[in-house]
Amino acid sequence: MLDLLWLVPVIPFIGFLILTLTFGKLPQLAAGIVGAGSIGLSFVFAFLAGSSFLGAEISSYSQTLWTWMSVGDLEVGFTLYLDGVSLVMMYVITGIGFLIHVYATGYMSGDPSFARFFSYMNLFVSAMLILVLADNLALLFMGWEGVGLCSYLLIGFWYKDPNNGYCARKAFVMTRVGDAFMAIGLFTLFVSTGTLNIQEAMLEAEAQWVVGSGVATAVTLLLLGGAVGKSAQLPLQTWLPDAMAGPTPISALIHAATMVTAGVYLIARTHVLYLLAPEVQYLVGVIGAITLLMAGFTALTQSDIKKVLAFSTVSQIGYMFLALGVGAWSSAIFHLMTHAFFKALLFLTAGSIILAMHHEQDIFKMGGLRKDLRWSHALFLIGTLGLVAFPGFSGFFSKEEILASAMENHDGGYILYLAGLLGAVMTYLYSFRLYFLVFYGKKTHDGHEVMGLHLQGPLVLLAIGAVFAGFIHIPVEGVFPEMEEHHPSVMAQAAMILLPMLGGLLAWWVFVKGKVDTEKLAGQGFGAKLHRFWFTQWGMDWLYDKIIVTPYTWLAEVNKNDFIDSIYNGSARAVRFCHEVMSETQTGQLRWYAISIAYGLLLLVVLGVLL
Amino acid sequence: MEMPTVTMQVIPMEHGLLLAAILFIMGMVGVLTRRNLVFILMSLEIMLNATGLAFIVASSHWGQVDGQIMFLMILSLAAAEVAVALGLVLQLFQKRKTLDINVLGEMKG
Amino acid sequence: MSILFYGSAIIAVLATLLVITRTNIVHALLYFIVSLLAIAVIFYTLGAPFAAALEIIVYAGAIMVMFLFVVMMLNLGQVTQDQEKAWLTPSVWIGPSIMAVPLLGAVIYAINLNQEQMAHTVVGGKEIGVALFGPYVLAVELASMLLLAGLVGAYHLARK
DSSP, X not given: OGGGTTHHHHHHXXXXXXXXXXXXXXXXXXXXXXXXXXXXXXXXXXXXXXXXXXXXXXXXXXXXXXXXXXETTEEEEEEEEEOHHHHHHHHIIIIIHHHHHHHHHHHTTTOTTHHHHHHHHHHHHHHHHHHHHBSBHHHHHHHHHHHHHHHHHHHTOSTTSHHHHHHHHHHHHHHHHHHHHHHHHHHHHHHHXXXXXXHHHHHHHHHHOOTTOHHHHHHHHHXXXXXXXXXXXXTSOTHHHHGGGSOHHHHHIIIIISGGGHHHHHHHHTHHHHHTOHHHHHHHHHHHHHHHHHHHHHHHHOOBHHHHHHHHHHHHHHHHHHHHXXXXXXXXXXXXXXXXXXXXXXXXXXXXXXXXXXXXXXXGGOOOOTTTOHHHHHHHHHHHHHHTTOTTSHHHHHHHHHHHHHHHOOTTOTHHHHHHHHHHHHHHHHHHHHHHHHHSSOOOSOOOOOOOHHHHHHHHHHHHHHHHGGGOOOOOTTTSOOOOOOOOOHHXXXXXXXXHHHHHHHHIIIIISOOSOHHHHHHSHHHHHHHHHHHTGGXXXXXXXXXXXXXXXXXXXXXXXXXXXXXHHHHHHHHHHHHHHHHHTOOOOHHHHHHHHHHHHHHHHHHHHHO | OOOOOOOOOOOOHHHHHHHHHHHHHHHHHHHHHOOBHHHHHHHHHHHHHHHHHHHHHHHHHHXXXXXXXXXXXXXXXXXXXXXXXXHHHHHHHHHXXXXXXXXXXXXXX | OHHHHHHHHHHHHHHHHHHHHOSSHHHHHHHHHHHHHHHHHHHHHTTOHHHHHHXXXXXXXXXXXXXXXXXXXXXXXXXXXXXXXXXXXXXXXXXXXXXXXXXXXXXXXXXXXXXXXXXXXXXXXXXXXXXXXXXXXXXXXXXXXXXXXXXXXXXHHTOO
8 A cells, every 4th residue: 555655646736737738628516526536535545555654663665756867976766755754744735635625616616717726726735745755855845846836826816916916926936035045955965965865864964964063054054044934934924924815725725734834844854954953953943932922913913814814823833943943843743733723724714704704804894793603603713722722622732742842941041931931822812812803792794604515514624623633643753853751840831721821811801891992002102103013024024125125126227227238239229320320321312322423433443453 | 549557656545544534534523513414414425425535545555446446336325325315304394394403303312 | 746636635624624614504515515626636646537537527516416406495594504603612513523533543543554655557447347347247236226216215205
């Protein structure tokens, strides 16, 4: 069964080919079956291959399809590599991906470009699977670029609105900046270790590199650059909220469950390199901490339901980076899995709410929808409880692991732990703010729940996962170094669990009881300034505009008539000048022509005499 | 009756050709300077005549008859050309009432 | 003989100069006839009496007379003369003179490259006649065709 592994990324690709080569002419039902069915089929094969793998009790499995490049010392094969981590990722991508695809057949029904949507989605899933199953960094990079491309295509899916194109370009360009760093990192790694095969490179690096040496720092820093781009962490996080311009299912799949976790996956995969560069590992944690706080504050001020969830995603990925920073590799992967469940659930439920409210996304225009949207209410509540890590839900287990690790590994002081704790409080605060604003309070607009098996079915399954996924034990023993069991004291555990709930209580106090006038607080003086500062992502868009965009456009403007252009323009101008001069000689006057004949005669005679 | 062969005094050929050149150039200057069509035709005749002179000088130099035959041809050419040209001038004058060549030229630049 | 040659040469040059500078058409024509006569004399001094005779008869006698007839038919009167005076400003001569002088210089230089003497024999009418009926009979026929064409053309063009 294990040799069926190659089918897992290939089947979605075949789905993509079918949907593309029929030029979108397939009827909606057929396109839906091909689109969602290919992922379902891929999930079946993933399950079969995975259970064989787990049953065989081996630590890793490689399957080479063909040799991609063989140049000099570089040998790159199209090789799929299965171990615990990639197994988890594969299940998440195909399983949750399948559920999201089924939901999308309901959400996108009636859209004229239905088939195009599913072709892009299938290509995305195929690329993502190549990314996680890649044995070497070149193949991983190919999957990396592939998901970047599909992200661009899907964010700008409704291309007729230029704003969507702008958001798609922003996402693509920002991740591209990260990709450039990553590429340089790959080159450096190859030069240093002589191979791009991940496992071999890590062995080589362990043998050759000194802990904390320049090459280790350089390579890990560059790979980190690529990771922060794809995972929307500081400083490249501003594209994710704008990516919400795309349809909700892709926000769920790409920007919650899979693509943005690619950075986390990359760092987890190459963890040996990071162990050899402790400062960079600490930097990873610091980036995670800062991002989770910044995103948390920003999520508190947003009014678009999808944007709140987007910033929440940025914040949760910050938690994963935090975990990687303190060396809790398996906790990061675990949190990745549980986050995929409840974030996908939240996004898809938000999609249902948006559909029910006739494409209204502003939460201040919603309110008191508990009774109208019963299903959405229940599902959203489950997702929220998962997000805030309420005891018993999946998010609880993963987040507590991370916080415990942060407390134990306090090389840089307790600052990371405190940041994580504060972040947990913020998570309660903004999540319950969102929940209360949508479902409680005074009802201003009516909502009509949109029902359907494809819409409700996947959501229920995701909800079950959001509740029970915490009990799954991910099989990553063989991959990551042994970690001691964390047994924080009861006091510490109680603090970790109960303190964040204060955030929830505060949210209830403010938004349900209405004891604090939020309008006044955010509308005047210092409160207004703070509100605006947090709303605009701590001024990051403005900052980037000032330091990168404006100088670049100025430079392009100044260089408008550059020297290469002047060569071409100059030759055109010279020819035109000659033409103008020559046309002066055609006056149409007889005497002029006679004179020119005479002068010609003179010239010839003189030449004849002289030569 | 045989004509007595008279020995002519030696005249260098350059002088003859020089004369022909001067006349030719003067004719060309006349063509370029004058605006009246009849004058232009007349200057053309000067040029043709100068060419004929050059031929005669050459035939005298070599002592052969071919140059004079050539002169004969040029003469008949000039006659035919003048006849046709003057006919055209007449017609043109009747139609356009002017002989200014600047006005008569209908070519566009 | 050489006196005759050089004298006639000077007369011819002066007469031609006057031809191109006159404003009255008829005066110009008459000066041209003078020039032609001088050139005929030159022909004679060069030992081509037949050509001289032809020059006078055909060129001065027929062609120039044709010119005169046409001028009379055109009836260009005082108006034309004034026009010519207006057109013939000194500045008009500059351009062509600039061209003429180097041309003259070049031709003189070219001529002086070979120092040749001229022959002495007189080529009379008899030789010409023999040549015309001998090697050049075709040329004669062609010339006559040319004249025919000229005749027909002139006749047709001159009709009202």
